[in-house]
Amino acid sequence: MTKRIRKAVFPVAGLGTRFLPATKSIPKEMLTVVDRPVLQHVVDEAREAGIEQFIFVTGRNKAVIEDHFDIAYELEDTLQKRGKLKEYKILTDLLPAGGTATFTRQQSPLGLGHAVWCAREIVGDEPFAVLLPDMVTMAADSKSGRCLAQCIEAYEKFGGNIIATEEVAPEEAHQYGVVSVGKDFGRSFEITGMVEKPPKGTAPSNLIISGRYVLGPEIFAILEKGEKGAGGEIQLTDGMIALARTEAFHGVRFDGKTYDCGSKLGFLTANAAFALADPDLAGPFRAELKKLAGGL
Structure with a gap:
């Protein structure tokens, strides 16, 4: 019987250099997609999937993230006194329950694998x-759920370790971590291999690792070795490759769309997609887009 997935790790220690100067004083995770920070979209996805403990691996100058997931007494008090109860409810509904948000520090930027390892004592043996906080997902429809929910559904079926994947054009696969496909079950499949940014034309498939994972605690012993990979950093993909020698991995073809908000184009596209999905904004925003397109 599989253990229930209760905890989620959010590695939020990155510098966000691709968005300078905007991220000089504002963490990249707090840039907004429509009316809420990128990170809030990701936390919402985790909560919808049944996550109960939210573990944020932060770095220096990220205190605003901790403040965001805390009570803002003066603001909330003012909203109530002015009768802005709708806005007040939005704020309170977004707050994690007391004691469910935990913050730990990655003192040195040693890579994604190291950031995940920093959460080991909080995650424990489960x-x-x-x-990944840069990756914002949108479900194909209300029935399918967002990406992590689909991953947990696969985990409950297969156990082991789960990686979310998404198709890209074959000529783009060299830019990403890519998986090899074994036995295929439709939406899910066995993973027989992984490679990080393969040379052009050598990718084993066009299914890329898209930023959602369910992992066993055995990954921590591997990451603890501190073996450096691409960019001289401790890579999570390398740790998963090592873990796959002894543990099963399955992939999920995410039924929906992932937006890479770590890039300017992905961030702008996410804003457009979420605006068009908002019933209050969709009509006026589409009209403004048509005006802009007419001038191109």
Whole structure:
């Protein structure tokens, strides 16, 4: 019987250099997609998937993230006194329950694998989820759920370790971590291999690792070795490759769309997609887009 996935790790220590100067004083995770920070979208996804413990691996100058997931007494008091109860409810509904948000520090930027390892004592000896905070997902429809929910569904079926994947054009696969496909079950499949940014034309498939994982605690012993990979950093993909020698991995073809908000184009596209999905904004925003397109 599989253990329930209760905890999720959010590695939020990155510098966000691709968005300078905007990220000089504002963490990249707090840039907004429509009306809420990128990180809030990701936390919402985790909560919808049944996550109960939210573990944020932060770095220097990220205190605003901790403040965001805390009570803002003066603001909330003012909203109530002015009768802005709708806005007040939005704020309170977004707050994690007391004691469910935990913050730990990655003192040195040693890579994604190292950031995940920094959460080891909080995760303990149980399987857990990892959500990359740059990657914002949108479900194909209300029935399918967002990406992590689909990963947990696969975990409950197969156990072991789960990686979310998404198709890209074959000529783009060299830019990403890519998986090899074994026995295929439709939406899910066995993973027989992984490679990080393969040379052009050598990718084993066009299914890329898209930023959602369910991993067993055995990954921590591997990451603890501190073996450096691409960019001289401790890479999570390398740790998963090592773990796959002894543990099963399955992939999930995410039924939906992932937006890479770590890039300017992905961030702008996410804003457009979420605006068009908002019933209050969709009509006026589409009209403004048509005006802009007419001038191109």
